[in-house]
Ligand SMILES: Nc1ncnc2c1ncn2[C@@H]1O[C@H](COP(=O)(O)OP(=O)(O)OP(=O)(O)O)[C@@H](O)[C@H]1O
């Protein structure tokens with residue numbers, strides 16, 4: 356392990372320790388407050404739970420509307436919710452709508468894992484946070500909101516990145532895991548740790564206008580994530596919210612559906628006899644639709660939950676299982692340094708002076724281009740370029756002046772797609788003088804002209 360990794364581990368260990376100590380302090384303070392208020396105002400508390408009434412009067416009042424729904428099992432169900440310990444990983448697009456419904460329903464203990472801080476671009480969908488929590492740890496912001504919603508709930512925060520070394524320690528003590536994260540790397544890790552500990556996982560994901568939801572390793576007998584996806588998706592096919600965008604209420608619906616499934620698991624509405632593995636797919640656009648597919652049972656050969664598992668606790672904790680390697684990463688670095696220019700060079704050599712015959716090509720999707728773009732640029736996406744199969748005639752339909760001798764500078768959002776486009780233009784179209792702008796349009800905005808809108 357490099358010294359940087361060691362330092363990172365140490366920082367995470369201390370953050371965990373810090374979270375635990377803060378928790379203890381808060382509990383001690385709360386107990387002191389309660390003792391004080393009992394002494395002064397209520398020497399003989401009337402509303403404590405008893406054998407006859409297992410909930411406090413306040414709890415009967417608070418949860419009355421859901422207790423009278425027959426499916427919840429009334430008071431018995433409410434006690435199950437109170438005793439439940441649910442760990443939510445990710446307080447983002449899924450975690451934000453999920454968490455208040457868990458707290459509101461009276462789930463007694465909620466753990467939240469997230470190392471990220473609130474960014475203004477999160478707020479259209481991560482509505483547990485608000486404009487005043489920008490810059491705060493999402494864990495702290497979420498905890499503050501949940502405490503206000505329902506002070507009966509015990510909220511523990513883990514402001515760390517979940518990884519091979521801390522996952523078992525964090526999961527132990529919880530009876531249900533909610534996967535609200537956004538990358539295959541973390542999904543496989545959560546699955547494998549949950550399988551090893553025999554924990555059920557409610558898992559969802561979504562991007563743009565759609566998403567999906569399932570229950571994994573139900574009661575340690577249902578199929579796991581690896582039964583469904585033994586090999587990870589190609590890194591090029593995985594799109595994040597940052598790249599693909601996301602509609603707030605569409606991902607919100609999935610977070611809320613996760614809360615429904617969590618309640619059903621806790622209340623015992625699924626049993627090992629009748630649980631049928633499923634995958635629910637939701638689309639918000641153009642018409643809202645919800646389809647549920649029946650899935651296969653556990654795979655005997657599954658590396659995690661099968662009869663001879665290779666993904667053991669030891670293999671995970673000693674990092675024999677390398678999730679980043681397993682899931683792979685995109686190879687964008689397809690241009691050599693001579694094919695790349697900095698945003699300063701771009702500004703000085705191409706924008707400030709008129710270089711005759713030079714073509715500026717922005718390869719972002721059209722609706723991105725419409726939000727903001729530089730003057731005198733053409734807009735053709737990488738996909739469209741690829742579909743032209745290297746035909747200069749096709750390219751001339753969009754850029755009439757283009758020839759094999761043209762001078763082309765390519766620009767995209769972050770400087771990844773522009774490299775792919777540079778390769779296509781040089782290798783497939785045979786245009787010799789093509790350069791890509793490192794860091795893309797956003798780096799240009801950051802370093803040269805911050806008055807242009809960024810999204
Ligand atoms: N391994 C992990 N450990 C802790 N938190 C994680 C881990 N993986 C993902 N998360 C958290 O899960 C949340 C996922 O939220 P979401 O998918 O809405 O994306 P985001 O990262 O908040 O936003 P954007 O993709 O727009 O930058 C994030 O808050 C992220 O920090």
Ligand SMILES: [Zn+2]
Pocket residue numbers: 578579580581582583653654657658659660661
């Ligand atoms: Zn499996």
